[in-house]
Amino acid sequence: MALIEIRGLSAAFGDAPVLDQLDLSVEAGATLAVLGGNGSGKTTLARHLSGWSGSDAVRIDRRTLAERPIAERASLIQYVGQVPGRHLSGRAFSVRDEIAFGPENLLLPREEIARRVEAALVRTGLVPLAARDPFTLSGGEQQRLVLAAALAMEPEILVLDEPVSNLDPEARGEVLDILAELAGRVTLVWLDTSLALLRRLGGRQMRLEGGRLNEVEPGELAPDAGSIATQEKLVALPTFRAAATEPAAASLGAAAMPAVLSVENLSFGYAGAPPLLADLSFRVGAGEILALIGPNGAGKSTLLRLINGLLKPAGGRISIEGFDTRKLRVDELARHVGTVFQEPEYQIFEPTVRREVEFGPRQLGLARAEIDSRRDRVLARTGLAAEAGRHPLDLTHAQQRFVAIASVLANAPKLLLLDEAQRGLDALHTERLEAILAAEKAAGTATVIISHDLEFVARNATAILDLGIR
Template identity: 35%
Template structure:
């Protein structure tokens, strides 16, 4: 079988770096294979990707040793512009690849540079946009796209080139769940039907499991593991060692394994396997006639919201949004008819498809955007009447891309900037910087330049710079994007800690597992309007509504719905696990064959 990618003893050190990012990496990838490249942040995954299209060493000089061959040709000996005809590269930072004024111009840019006839370019552009759900966006300004739409645009631009090898660095990190599914289905089709070779850098396991032929794990710049996905994803201790997030149903199976109920090879990899396993352990297809509910059923809809309001002090509404409409200069509607109240101390998640209006809505809370119609009241202040600087004393905002708010020469200077502008004394500034660095685990990076750190670490710098101001409200846009499992756990635990101390959290996220595990309430938007407003496990029970909003519920929520006949009720992952443990421990299980 023809070898498309071949690395022989490849080591690479970035300019002025003390340690090598790649260390004697050797691997070979055959034509038509779908390969997942996984591992913790800083393992060398992006560096390896940049080697495959010649950017290393032709643009990023550094020190490269060993051989990198694409289609048998050494990448040092082929110009990058010629390699681009064979290797399509999607970078981790989508915005850095967008060059067109409109969506159509941007997708056509590559084919035009390759001299492809106009009629064929138009056909390729239309096909590529359809594959990433951007039909009808041809004349849309790229500046008005959401982060996820920009990522889809970049993927479309690479697909329009029709390269033999697609190298994608976290291509779906900013996409809604439905968008992730569509992108990976497109890649799967290209691989299996057109024999394209796919190499994807990915932190998420769910889409990789049934699509990748092989997983390669990097750790500290070396190949630490190589094999088929099923072997890796059933080995929970190994995943934990590599900083790769296990599938939620697999973690549930691992808890059964630790209790001696199943063997490692029985750990489920999807909802269907998990349902079958649990029913086998319990020993009954349905127990609803014999088992009383273990947990009181949740109050639903408006009743739930009224009960929650009763628990809070009177006049605790911190944010009031009344008939909000925002229309961009182009005439495009961002949000319309939004009516919401967010109480002091709530942890609220905003979810929905790319372009649904989540970020547009959030930017009204700190005054970055002003209402076209309606009003937004924050702590009694109408945002139309106050400037962003005044609102910043109450509302901290962390952007989806941390690089949009980092501009200082050191981590300490970055935190210092906002505090100086807020008028704090030198002593107060020093104390607040120390506290914020400790809270985010950045104590050892005080004098480090932010852009020498990983994107995940820069995410924590952006969070620290906002937390130093101790805002009552924290708005954070896609906090888990691009982070490995360790990073996701770290930032979500931090948000949980802040919430417990009384900070009101508004989190925009496509990570439905984190939403289900940490948020008290999820607001799902569709086409600029509120579609669902409920506690997460209640919201994720309505699969038909979720499909309309391009949201896929978390595995455990789906599994919970499929097991409702067992006679329990759960409104969180922990309640669900405890309910299952109780059912099994009551002696209902049978040996797992």
């Protein structure tokens, strides 16, 4: 008898059907990898599997999750979703306490809780961060924390919805190694847009398409031959390493290009922590795309917040189009720079996509005709024209990301900051994003991107700034 049995599961995301009489059986200890594009229903399936969306069509060990007490359910199955911040308890003041939160609520003996917490910290490489406030961690560090908290529950089933999308390549490999150790002892269900990741995971491979699951064709599982070409492209890109001892990267941007962004001897650190950035200098010219790379916690997102004025540097100078950012308010900076953050839903607040995209141009005091023109152009560029009347939070995560991108593009900034904008996008949506980057490059927009996807960097960046551990 299979541990997981699904028979005739149908479900919708908003008004759109995504699962259509879906059937699935998974044996205890098996590894199942589910490949699906954005909007295919992966997260909906994961939520049903985990009991977040109740359905009698899903049975675990011949019983529905609704039939089980909450403590039994939590011990049986754990879910790690795409947005780690949504999984944090909000009741823990340290990483260690966050990991302990679940086992404590199972009323386990104190010694058993301590054993599980220490094992999870070691497994996920979080020992150095054990005393940190979970909400001060980077997105990638939070993703490892959420996985650690799930592992500490020692579940029989682990459902993982794009669990490494926030992680740098090294951390991604470490998580895959952790899961390889669990194979055969824990039933693993991994849902992702990346076939390359699913190849590495192994196990049974299925594709979610048209509301149904089908086996992935054997030919699709052949190793990817593009890694050598990617490495050659990366080597050819001008690269500055912030950890190096050579002089500051004053020539990182092309000398012939006017400097849209100039960073000089920038220093910054958070209270109670070692300096994060020290004497960092670089420039980005019109039409250039600078990629920030480096491990989780290296300061990539912090650097973007320093550039857009949300954080203030401890030392040094940042100028955008010749303006010293220290002398401009955040709203004045917003006329020159547009930022797309890692989690788009945190920067979306209007009741419709149309109003969200119009918000920036309205604040600029543009004429109604110009607002309408800009709105319609960026909605078309981002593939959102048909969604203009919908509430942004009723859209898929990928569509929400493009709402945030459209809202920024409507302001026509000279400097574009994208924090993991490609994360979790399938091939179709990635192509759309790359077309936008190419068009902005041709128009002379300076762009800074953060990405752990080195193939994406190789295809789109004109230079690299590596913020590797110093």
